[in-house]
Amino acid sequence: MNFRRYLLRKTVYVIITIFFIASLNFLLFQVIAGDPTYVLLPRGCGTSNVTGECPLRAALIHEWALDQPLIVRFATYLRNVFSGNLGTSITYQTGVPVATIIAPRLWTTLILVGVATATTMWLGIILGRISGWRRGRPADVIITLSTLFGYSMPSFWVSLLLIFSLSVTIRIFPVYWDFGAYARMDLLSTVLDYMWHLILPVATFVITNVAWFSLTLRNSLTDVLPEDYMITARAKGLSQGQQLRWHALPNARLPLVTASALYFGWVVSGAIVIEIVFTIQGLGQLTWEATTAFDFPLLSGIFLIATIGVVVANAMADVLYMFLDPRVREA
């Protein structure tokens, strides 16, 4: 299949999926949640003007057509969302557009998730290579069991344990995300300080998610190693490292990309909890705040952004897969 045509098809697919996500969001928050004038509007305007005329309420009713029939509301909702209006916060920061609240938080989360994914993948490949090559030996058993144990641990609990042992008992790492508390710092110290604060959250990520990559690589190596070309490689006298690097890994790499596709959904879920425990001011922390404040428009906006993010990341992984696999690329 033509690469450009594939790209086009994928784009159309993503757009359709985003449309369905928006519809699901509408269904959840405007139909299942109950009366939208109760759920999606601020309760009165401040303390003194509870019963009187309320400009924000009136404006929001008009903006989202909340006094109109369901089908009009749905059309209005789609129009608003696809023109970038995600709603208006009702309790967390009353009157502020949801998009304005989410935008700065998104960057913090993206950096955290990016650094964490890169680290997890790197370590996962190293561990997977060892245990795939030494299948059934003690090294493999130890790696497989410990990564599976890490995978079974709830990330909030791992965060608590790490903070307790390395920030509270032995004071090596910061307890709170007080990054930027010292205003006058040059660029280098700022970056170093940021990394300093990132170490424990990233470690939590690695512990709870490394099994994704190490086990996938182990299993695909197991499939590759008995192949004929591996026997040829050994027969022509390549060292173990060369066999692995030149013949085994390039073929075992592909399932890794597929694994990473499902991994994004997990990462978002993991990031939310890790941010809460480490008080990182990202999207996850915001989810917690929106939940405790019952700020439904804000929650709806976060849900929409997080889901779209995962869909886009998945599509990108698919395209990468296409790019990496010559059989698919040239077929």
Added chain:
Amino acid sequence: MGETTVVGRRYSLLRERLSHDIERFRKFAAVLIKNRLAFAGIAIIVLFSVISFGAPLLVGPYPTQLQRTDDNLPPSSAHWLGTDWEGFDLLTLLVYGGQISLIIGFSASIVAMVLGTAVGVFGGFYGGITDLILARMTDFFLVIPWLPFVLVLVIILTPSLPTIILAIAIVSWPSTARVIRSQVLTVKERQFIERSRAIGARPGFIVRKHIIPNVMPLVWAEAVLTVSNSVFTEAFLSFFGLGASGPDVIKSWGVLVNESYVHLALVQGHWWYFGPPGLFITVVVLGFAMLGYGLEEIMNPALKRR
């Protein structure tokens, strides 16, 4: 006289049938125990079920408001794990906590299995446009990140035991549906299906008599894995403060970790508060996962090579 022989024959038939089932179960149990992964999983599950549901015998009745002592006590001979922020004995709470985690895990898994199997069998067997729509729907729900989804569901439906179970089931059915669908697709092509169709069996009959019995073993393996995921998801929900709560409701392990976090056990260094419940969650999740993988291995020996 004649009647007694009929009864006797029926009785012997029943016994034969029963002994046949028992024999089958014994064979299955033997295979199960031989699989080390599955056996370790079963041991963990049985141990924690006995501890949780035998709680009244182990630590006495669930504490009432009258049994409160000083709050936030460190471990001592009277309170092995200290007391919580309200002054309840933490060991008692810990032992009881498994009940809620396990009940939610099992119930959510049952609901998810019914949903997932129905979608998988229906789509896989009937094919065509039905299958296309159901498969796309499965893919769609599979891609939504589970934690934000389950949070939104629970907060919209207002948190309580039934809504939490329902929300977890809604998040977990797609992976089952996908696995079952692909199994149905292979079973459907087997010869005996074609034969039974040739002698005039209706689709509903084939599904009930041939398809479902043939995918059932896989459903069981999936169900066990889903229990593992459900216990895990419940812990996250509880940590978010969306667990089943109330003065009379038993606190789950997740709720205990949440309360320890909210009441600053971390900065005060009270590891005995948040440590044990988290460990119990981990071990139970691991136990169900091990049994699930073990069952898959038994049913599909090709996996064992891995």
